[in-house]
Amino acid sequence: MDFTLPDTTRMIQDTVRNFTQRELIPHEPLIIRREAERGMGDDPLIPPELEATLQQKAREVGLWGIDVPEEFGGQEFGMLAKCVVIEQLKHSIVPFVPPPDSPNLHLLKALCKGPQIDKYLLPYANGEKKSCIALSEAGAGSDAANIKMRAERKNGKWVLNGAKMWISHARRADFMIVVAVTDPKLGSRGGMTAFLVDKGTPGVTIPVSYPMIGEFHPYQVFFDEVELEDSQVLGEVGNIFVPLTNRLGIRRLDIASRCVGLASRCLEMMIEQANTRQTFGSPLADKQAVQWWISDSYQEIEMVRLLIHRLAWKIDQGVADFRRDGSMVKVQATELIQRVADRAIQLFGGMGLSKELPLEYIARMCRVLRIVEGPSEVHRWVIARDLLRNGLPQQ
DSSP states (O other): OOOSOOHHHHHHHHHHHHHIIIIIGGGHHHHHHHHHHHTTOOOOSSOHHHHHHHHHHHHHTTOSOTTSOGGGTSOOOOHHHHHHHHHHHTTSOSOOOOSSOSTHHHHHHHHOOTHHIIIIIHHHHTTSSOEEEEOOBTTBSSOGGGOOOEEEEETTEEEEEEEEEEETTTTTOSEEEEEEESOTTTTTTTOEEEEEEETTOTTEEEEEEOOOSTTOOOEEEEEEEEEEOGGGEESSTTBOHHHHHHHHHHHHHHHHHHHHHHHHHHHHHHHHHHHHOEETTEEGGGOHHHHHHHHHHHHHHHHHHHHHHHHHHHHHTTOSOOHHHHHHHHHHHHHHHHHHHHHHHHHHGGGGGSTTSSHHHHHHHHHGGGTTTSOHHHHHHHHHHHHHHHOSOOO
């Protein structure tokens, strides 16, 4: 059993580490200021001109299409490399991720067919288009199988009616992946279908936004007699639920990698502060409480990173069902960052609570992650249900 990263992945890791230090961390004061001043508005935290510059610089150093198949213009380094990239990028609070911009790649790669490949998959994979997924509703957050939005067949077309809630990037997406009920009797077992809905489609409106903690700013999206052609069905009619759960698993792995990156940044700051700050005649590093904060944080980061790398390796090996592992990394990583950020703030004292440092931003932003993409309580239930039904997995 070999726990070392492949040489190619280590080279990517070094490249991203240097990129983050050089191109992202210097912009953190700007991000903190824009988040504080945004209020009820929905301006992006990264100014468009800065994002364009960062995208160009990322492309120049090879940080582009890390997990995109070569046949679609990517580098196809795999999920393990993608997790390493995300962790290193999240040593900074600047919310920059090289395109493609979300885990929708894996859903599109699995389900796009015919003209959909050229219209949606390729431009998305190349960073020319942005996407979002419209799944959650007012009464269907964690319980995706409970969505009510309808897509009915009328006069040779699909007609969508209903509303979606908590949809990230809705106003900036060039197209949405919209999940609707096509057969209420079957529900999640053959009655849910995904549709590709272009920006500006008649009947789609996005009037409501929800200012939230940190970088999150989701929207409510309304669909009023939205007519779609058969060519806009993603995958097979009625069969989106299983591919969708795997897409959500990818997203949870993405979130976990972000948490480990941010926790590592907090730990680095803690170590530096402990070695330089003097209190009561000696460095903070001499205080047992501080030593334990640092020791516990390091151990917890290492354990969660191993879980992430193991799941990424499984995906790269072609494991089809990783829902339990996805739930596990989501719970452990999102709760890890809360503990480590809290210890870091405690160590820095008043300065840790100020906007001179990124710690208070990290603590607020990461609080959201224990709720989005399924709260910890639901994921614990998913893990327990699987174990109670199927027993312990073979090791």
